[in-house]
Amino acid sequence: MKKAYTPNINSSKGKDLTKYVSKFIYDTKFKNIPTNVVELAKKHILDGFGLALSGSVARTGNYLFKHIKKNSAKGKATVIGSKMKVPSQFAALANGVGIHSDDYDDTQLAVGSDRVYGLLTHPTAPCLPSAFAEGEINKISGKDFLNAYLIGVDVECKVSEAMSPRHYQHGFHSTATCGTLASAAAASKIRKFSVEKIQQSLGIAASLSAGLRENFGTMTKPLHAGRAAESGVIACDLVDYGWSAADKILESPRGFFQAHGGGYDLDSVKGKLGRPWTFKSPGISIKPHPCGSLTHPGMTKMLELINKFDIKPDQVVRVDVGTNHNMQNALIHHKPKNEFQAKFSMEYSMAILLVQRRAYIPEYQDKRINKPDVQSMLKKINFYKNQKAEAAGYDKMTTIIDIHLKNGKKISGRGDFGKGSPSIPMSYDEVADKFLGCAEFAKWPLAKSKALIKVIKDLDKVKNISSISKLLSK
Numbered sequence: 001m002k003k004a005y006t007p008n009i010n011s012s013k014g015k016d017l018t019k020y021v022s023k024f025i026y027d028t029k030f031k032n033i034p035t036n037v038v039e040l041a042k043k044h045i046l047d048g049f050g051l052a053l054s055g056s057v058a059r060t061g062n063y064l065f066k067h068i069k070k071n072s073a074k075g076k077a078t079v080i081g082s083k084m085k086v087p088s089q090f091a092a093l094a095n096g097v098g099i100h101s102d103d104y105d106d107t108q109l110a111v112g113s114d115r116v117y118g119l120l121t122h123p124t125a126p127c128l129p130s131a132f133a134e135g136e137i138n139k140i141s142g143k144d145f146l147n148a149y150l151i152g153v154d155v156e157c158k159v160s161e162a163m164s165p166r167h168y169q170h171g172f173h174s175t176a177t178c179g180t181l182a183s184a185a186a187a188s189k190i191r192k193f194s195v196e197k198i199q200q201s202l203g204i205a206a207s208l209s210a211g212l213r214e215n216f217g218t219m220t221k222p223l224h225a226g227r228a229a230e231s232g233v234i235a236c237d238l239v240d241y242g243w244s245a246a247d248k249i250l251e252s253p254r255g256f257f258q259a260h261g262g263g264y265d266l267d268s269v270k271g272k273l274g275r276p277w278t279f280k281s282p283g284i285s286i287k288p289h290p291c292g293s294l295t296h297p298g299m300t301k302m303l304e305l306i307n308k309f310d311i312k313p314d315q316v317v318r319v320d321v322g323t324n325h326n327m328q329n330a331l332i333h334h335k336p337k338n339e340f341q342a343k344f345s346m347e348y349s350m351a352i353l354l355v356q357r358r359a360y361i362p363e364y365q366d367k368r369i370n371k372p373d374v375q376s377m378l379k380k381i382n383f384y385k386n387q388k389a390e391a392a393g394y395d396k397m398t399t400i401i402d403i404h405l406k407n408g409k410k411i412s413g414r415g416d417f418g419k420g421s422p423s424i425p426m427s428y429d430e431v432a433d434k435f436l437g438c439a440e441f442a443k444w445p446l447a448k449s450k451a452l453i454k455v456i457k458d459l460d461k462v463k464n465i466s467s468i469s470k471l472l473s474k
Contacts, residue, residue, distance in 0.1 A: 014251035014266050021155060021250065022198035024273040025185050030147040030460075033277070038460060040279040041150050043431045044106050046456040047286055048099050048128040049080065049472060050435035053442040054361060055098030056081025060219050064097050064226070077133040078469040081442055085473075088133035089233040092183065095129035096229030100175070100222035102361055103343040104290035104438070108157045109282040109422065110395035111268070120168060120293065120330070121160040123284055126179025126228035127152035131186040133233065135465045138190055142462030150277065152186030157278040159250075162268035164261030165394075168213070169326070176211020176224035177260055183232020191236055196247070203245030204235035206256040216292075217333050217341045283422030286431060289359045291342070294327045295349040296418025298399030302353050305403065305413050313355050313377060315405045321346055322386025322400040324393075335378065339364045350401075351377035361441050392416070428457060448472075 030038075055061055056079075065082060068090050077091035078084075080098060099105050100122060108121040131149045140148075160178040168174055184205035188198045208231035211224035239245075249255045257264035278284060289299055298321060305311065323331075323346070333341035333348075342348040342364055352363050355374050362368065369375075392398040396416055403411040417423040426434070432453045439449040452471040455462065462468070 017251040022195045026195045030143045037277045037279045048124040050438035052080040052095045052098040054438035055101035057442045058101040060101045078473045080472045083474045091133040092129040092229035092233045093226045097222045097226030100125040100225035102290040107285045107293040122175040123153040125225035127182040129229040130183035134187045134190040142459040145465045148186040148189040152182040155185040156182030158269045162264045164263045167261035173211035177209040179228035180205045180209040180231045183229045184235045187236040199247040200239045200245045201235045203249040206249040217344045286420040288419045297397045297415035300418045301413045301415030318404040320382045320402040324390045346383045347381040
């Protein structure tokens with residue numbers, strides 16, 4: 001990536017960037033989106049709905065449902081996994097938190113080699129809830145729903161790609177910040193806003209964008225995604241009332257990019273929206289494990305080694321796991337005691353695979369985390385900075401593994417990509433299996449789950465997406 005450009009009030013560089021983004025949102029038509037991009041979006045939408053179901057029975061879901069019941073009026077938007085119908089902003093909040101609760105949601109890839117894996121933006125969590133709530137209320141077609149979702153995701157990912165890496169490195173959570181713009185983009189498209197009204201919506205959304213990485217490993221991390229989804233809807237509500245905001249919020253010397261990162265790479269966003277679509281290149285990963293995406297290449301390789309060499313827990317003396325230093329800055333919990341910490345622990349993610357050979361939602365629950373077998377294995381994991389991983393670039397999540405056994409043998413491997421990444425993609429049927437696992441965890445009726453899998457596969461043929469709500473509510 002080029003050196004970040006710092007906006008200057010006396011310079012015309014970056015002029016009309018917010019207008020360019022707004023025109024992309026306004027002008028984009030479903031018929032012009034490549035079929036392969038649409039098919040990829042369907043997988044991510046199904047994945048998101050499954051995560052909202054499993055998130056609805058998480059502790060965050062329990063607390064948030066209490067908050068919504070206390071503070072929300074009745075409405076027409078579905079809180080997934082419940083009987084509640086609420087105003088769209090509250091549905092977006094609940095469903096955004098739900099999707100991100102287990103840290104099981106999709107992750108953006110990076111283009112630039114100096115990126116921390118695309119600033120680790122989770123595109124679907126803040127965007128899908130906004131598009132679904134607004135689409136349900138406005139009774140839009142499946143095509144219009146897909147269009148709004150794809151627009152929001154592309155805005156989020158391209159803005160994140162343009163942002164100075166300092167944004168993430170200094171503590172901002174880009175899912176929360178860039179995701180707010182995604183939510184506003186999707187909602188404003190569904191509401192058929194003019195270019196000027198979209199600019200105003202982005203102006204408000206940018207001022208509402210917030211979220212700090214210090215809260216990783218706590219319930220507040222998924223709250224970031226929910227608030228991003230909610231804030232985008234609120235921004236559009238206010239614009240509908242006549243609320244005013246800056247119309248140059250992205251490029252301004254006191255705007256989004258400068259305030260959040262100290263600059264941006266104009267060429268990463270200007271002229272790039274939909275060219276190509278992020279889903280096409282560089283792609284977006286779907287997670288096979290409910291934990292931070294930085295662990296996934298290592299987990300994919302570890303599971304491969306365990307199965308190939310039939311490694312038993314009692315054979316293991318020590319495991320060295322080496323990554324670049326940026327990955328260590330995010331995976332900060334070395335002795336996790338609860339599910340939120342374990343999701344950001346390389347040590348736990350390796351240990352649970354060595355002990356149990358699987359890592360799904362049940363393996364990231366407090367009772368399992370604190371059992372003696374996995375806690376004992378945790379002590380054998382040495383998580384360190386590896387020079388080869390460092391040299392691979394921060395757009396990679398290269399993980400070097402050396403497993404030392406009691407017989408003196410060393411088994412080694414290197415993971416550059418995780419299962420579910422564009423390099424090792426999950427098919428629609430594999431995503432459907434993941435969806436069924438999430439739905440089962442939520443004790444969701446199997447008939448509803450199977451029906452939703454079928455409906456989303458043909459989402460572009462659905463005339464009114466409000467019909468989907470029945471499959472996602474009690």
